[in-house]
Amino acid sequence: MIDVQNLTKYYDDFCAVDGISLTTQPGEILGLLGPNGAGKTTILRMLTGFFSPTSGRIRVNDLEMPKDTLKIKALMGYLPESAPLYHNMLVYDYLDYVARLKGLIRPAEKEKRFRQLSRLCGLSAIMGKPIATLSKGLKQRVGLAHAMMTDPDILILDEPTSGLDPNQIADIRDIIRGIGKEKTIIFSTHILSEAEATCDRIAIINQGKKVVDDATENLKQHARTASFIRLGVTGTDAAQATARLKQLDPELDITPAETLADTVILEIRTKDNRDIRADLYLTIKETDWVITELSLESQALEQIFQELTRGGE
Amino acid sequence: MTQIRTIAIKEFKDYFISPIAYIVIALFLIVTGWFFFSTFFIYGRADLRDFFSLLPMTFSFFIPAITMRLFAEEKNVGSYETLLTMPVSFTQIAMGKFLAATLFAAAMLLPTLSYPLFIATIGELDPGPVIGGYIGAILLAGAYCSMGIFASSLTRNQIIAFIIGCALCFFMAILDRMLFFVPQALVPVVQYLGANAHFTNISKGIIDSRDLVYFASVVFVFIFSTYMSMKEKN
Numbered sequence: 001m002i003d004v005q006n007l008t009k010y011y012d013d014f015c016a017v018d019g020i021s022l023t024t025q026p027g028e029i030l031g032l033l034g035p036n037g038a039g040k041t042t043i044l045r046m047l048t049g050f051f052s053p054t055s056g057r058i059r060v061n062d063l064e065m066p067k068d069t070l071k072i073k074a075l076m077g078y079l080p081e082s083a084p085l086y087h088n089m090l091v092y093d094y095l096d097y098v099a100r101l102k103g104l105i106r107p108a109e110k111e112k113r114f115r116q117l118s119r120l121c122g123l124s125a126i127m128g129k130p131i132a133t134l135s136k137g138l139k140q141r142v143g144l145a146h147a148m149m150t151d152p153d154i155l156i157l158d159e160p161t162s163g164l165d166p167n168q169i170a171d172i173r174d175i176i177r178g179i180g181k182e183k184t185i186i187f188s189t190h191i192l193s194e195a196e197a198t199c200d201r202i203a204i205i206n207q208g209k210k211v212v213d214d215a216t217e218n219l220k221q222h223a224r225t226a227s228f229i230r231l232g233v234t235g236t237d238a239a240q241a242t243a244r245l246k247q248l249d250p251e252l253d254i255t256p257a258e259t260l261a262d263t264v265i266l267e268i269r270t271k272d273n274r275d276i277r278a279d280l281y282l283t284i285k286e287t288d289w290v291i292t293e294l295s296l297e298s299q300a301l302e303q304i305f306q307e308l309t310r311g312g313e
Numbered sequence: 314m315t316q317i318r319t320i321a322i323k324e325f326k327d328y329f330i331s332p333i334a335y336i337v338i339a340l341f342l343i344v345t346g347w348f349f350f351s352t353f354f355i356y357g358r359a360d361l362r363d364f365f366s367l368l369p370m371t372f373s374f375f376i377p378a379i380t381m382r383l384f385a386e387e388k389n390v391g392s393y394e395t396l397l398t399m400p401v402s403f404t405q406i407a408m409g410k411f412l413a414a415t416l417f418a419a420a421m422l423l424p425t426l427s428y429p430l431f432i433a434t435i436g437e438l439d440p441g442p443v444i445g446g447y448i449g450a451i452l453l454a455g456a457y458c459s460m461g462i463f464a465s466s467l468t469r470n471q472i473i474a475f476i477i478g479c480a481l482c483f484f485m486a487i488l489d490r491m492l493f494f495v496p497q498a499l500v501p502v503v504q505y506l507g508a509n510a511h512f513t514n515i516s517k518g519i520i521d522s523r524d525l526v527y528f529a530s531v532v533f534v535f536i537f538s539t540y541m542s543m544k545e546k547n
Contacts, residue, residue: 048398074400084391088330100319101399146395 001026001184002047002154007056009042016042018208019056024201026153029180031199031216032188035309039208040188041081044158047186048078060154074102077152081159083143087132091123091142094131095149102150117145120175137168144175155179157187161194173198192305196220206309222304229268229277230257232293233284238264241289248283249276263292316401320409321416324383328417333382338421341375345425359436361429365446365516369486369509372418372450372457377478379417380461381471383410384539388469407539411455411462411532418454422447441518449515452528456508457482459535466542485531 002024009017017039024030032040045051047058049069058065060072086094095117099110118124121141126134131142140160147155160176161169176185176198189195195202195216202219204212212219233241238256241264245254253269270276277294284291328334348371349364356363387393396406429443464478465471488507495503504510508531511524 045394050394050397070400070402073398076398078395078398080391080394080398082391084393084395086327086392087390088327097319097323098399101316101401103315103400105315143395 001028001061002186003057003059004047005057005059007043007046007058008054009039009046009051010054016208017046017053020205020208020210022203022210022213024184024186026184027180027182028201029176029185029187029199031195031202032186032205033192033195033202033305034188034190034205036190038190038205038309040190040205041158043205044078044156044186044188048076048156049073074150075152076154076156077147077149079140079143079147079155079157079160081162082136083139083146085131085139085142085146088130090128090130091134092127094142095145098146098149104150113149113151117148120148120178121145122171137164140164140168140172144172148179153183155183155185155187157185159188159190161189161191169194192302204305204308211308219304227273228297229275229280230265230293230295230297231268231280231291232260232263232265233289233291234263235289236264236287238266241266244287245280245283248279252276265293267297316405317409317412320401320406321412324410324413325416328379328413333378334417334420337375337378338424341371341421342424345371349428359432359438361432361443361446362516364425364428365442365450366513368450368453369512370483372453373482373486374479375421376414376418376454376457376482377461377464377475379421380410380414380458380465380478381475382465383414383462384465385469385471385474389471403540403543404536407462407466407536407543411458411536414458414462415451415455418458419451422450422454439518442516445518445520446516448520449512449524452515452525453508453512456485456528456531456535459532459539460485463535463539463542466539 002022004020004022007017007020007022008015020039020043022030022043032043034040042051046053049065049072052066058072060075063072063075065072086097089097092114095114096110099105099113104110104113118127121144123141123145126138126142131139134142144157144160147157157176161172164172173194176187179185180198180200187198199216201215202212203210214222236244238259242254242256245266245268246252249270251271253271255267255269257265257267259265268276268280275296277296280294281291345364345367348367349361352363384393387396426447429438432438460481461474461478464481465474467477468474485506485508487509489504489509490507492500492503505527511527514521514524
């Protein structure tokens with residue numbers, strides 16, 4: 001569907017995007033994840049033809065930029081960050097303008113599409129209001145309706161949920177998931193849980209480079225395997241406890257995490273990610289220590305993200 | 314073509330949604346009305362020559378005020394990004410905005426039609442120069458609009474767009490009064506480049522193809538420059 005090879009963009013001397021390659025399949029939701037200033041918006045702007053890349057190739061189906069830019073634009077719907085709209089227009093007039101520019105001219109078709117969109121994006125109550133009076137969340141919905149006007153095969157959304165309240169975020173995510181069943185969606189975010197909840201595949205971008213590109217499931221799997229056991233005991237100290245537990249398996253990696261009052265908390269990692277909670281219990285049962293906590297913790301996706309994106313600093 | 318029309322209609326309506334249109338039109342009428350009628354009864358001539366002869370000057374301040382927002386505002390608000398990612402070409406955008414501005418300038422001239430109607434009731438008015446004058450005024454407005462749009466495409470600040478636009482238009486208006494400073498060999502060229510001579514010809518009622526070609530070329534050059542400026546920034 002979309003095939004991007006070695007996309008690079010320089011702003012004067014500053015390299016914003018450095019040799020990024022991405023491909024998407026129809027019906028896939030791809031999340032571009034990265035800290036602020038990682039180059040997500042620049043990538044999306046190049047995909048939509050707003051910026052021309054310094055070098056690299058963008059192909060959509062059989063079309064190639066910049067030769068077929070207009071045809072590619074016709075296949076795409078784009079919601080820029082903070083949905084910039086014409087403030088002096090009414091919502092209906094704005095959508096009408098967009099429909100005309102996108103070639104949706106026949107009145108019957110247009111009205112039908114408007115009805116669908118206003119149901120999908122919850123616009124029916126605000127159709128007659130000036131855009132300037134809308135709240136940020138409502139503007140975002142109008143922007144989304146704009147992007148979806150001609151029912152495009154590809155939707156590109158730049159931080160679609162930024163600045164919205166939790167209910168609105170949930171609404172927008174539902175909409176994205178709903179349309180993502182048939183369409184290709186690329187969206188950027190710096191919120192990990194959002195990407196995790198919505199995307200089929202996540203590409204993590206840092207300082208213009210792609211550091212990870214994998215299915216969300218695989219990333220979660222990776223996070224799960226990088227797990228450790230959190231053990232809290234009272235009646236002993238960290239050194240003594242470590243020595244005792246090492247008898248169980250000398251290869252255990254035991255690090256004292258913190259000491260709360262008289263409770264010692266240890267993080268225990270095994271070489272092959274075994275769940276040794278039962279063995280730990282049996283070992284401690286032989287002593288007079290008391291277990292206050294014994295849990296299997298998985299390294300959160302959050303932490304993987306931080307490790308990957310802090311590497312360059 | 315539908316794209317150009319859609320953009321033109323939207324921009325034209327935009328003028329009347331905000332108060333800019335009414336302010337600009339009112340000021341234009343006050344200024345031209347004052348300059349025209351302050352001497353009209355002294356000379357006692359039933360023609361509009363004084364009105365038209367001032368237009369290249371007055372337009373060079375009013376037209377940039379009309380065109381300054383066309384690109385600068387969109388860039389400032391960010392809607393330029395949405396516009397450019399819709400399936401419309403740079404040329405269509407520039408043409409649509411150009412047509413809207415020219416149409417607005419025509420709307421601004423519309424109330425001044427009352428002058429010839431009024432004069433015709435009190436004296437013998439020769440319709441030729443009046444019709445020619447209005448055709449010339451529209452052509453002149455078109456040329457200035459293309460310059461103003463070019464100025465607006467250069468920046469995201471409306472005030473800068475206005476000042477650059479004024480400078481360009483004013484320069485075109487006074488070019489043939491600067492011949493004094495120009496080397497003898499270049500005088501015919503510079504004279505041809507100035508807008509005044511061409512406008513004066515038409516407003517005498519002589520519609521010469523050379524003048525039409527001149528205005529068409531100015532519009533072409535500046536729309537093309539706008540196109541280049543959009544491409545450059547992209």
